[in-house]
Amino acid sequence: MVAQHIAFGFIAASVIIGALRVVTTGNVVHAALWLVMVLAGVGASFLLVGAEFVGVTQILVYIGAIIVLFLFGIMLTRAPIGREVQLTNRNWAIGVVVALAIAGVLGYALIDAFGTDKLPDESRQFTATVSDTLFQQYLIPFEVVSVLLLAALVGAIVLARKE
């Protein structure tokens, strides 16, 4: 159990530091690379809690596909590769206040409501269980999501192609 806590502390620290760098760094490409660290940390926390399939999917889909999309977006919008002068807008101080307020309210509510709830020691969920549930109870939502992906694909092509 102690090893789990140490691993979680390491993961949480890397996720928080990476996330802070994503929203504060002055370099667009570096922000995408810090985002890799955040996504890998979140995937590791899924593995820690026993959600093996979601953890692997997180790595495959986010780090394998979405980060590449972001890097293509950065390249195609010709962002300066070096440091940009002004990546945050004039109202960033209001953003800090809002973010701190959200963190405070959420933190208070979570500690108040779930202060002592413990996760079960053996919370591992096998991939077979996930797939059985997905293809029995959640088959229709699954098909709807696949249609949504198709619609998003067609929409992205229509938006991005040259006239």
Next chain:
Amino acid sequence: MLLNEFLLLGAALFAIGVYGVLARRNGVMVLMSIELILNSVNINLVAFGALHGTVVGQIFALFVITIAAAEVGVGLAIVLMLYRNRASIDLDEVDAMRG
């Protein structure tokens, strides 16, 4: 492991993502901040699923990951069009619909 460790990590990630959405000017970086928010939701879903010993939380997390991929695809296409039409993706300059 305490449930709250995961929930507080999710809450911190959410707050950082909200700051990024509010404070960033570059359209691509706003999309990255939205990814942070969606990931914080996934942490919560998986943690609650583990608490109740069910896989439903994981299944909803998978749906969120799928929809995040669709959202990034369409969002980047919109940002690309913005760049093509105005040669800039500074969201502060996109005020054509301002009242």
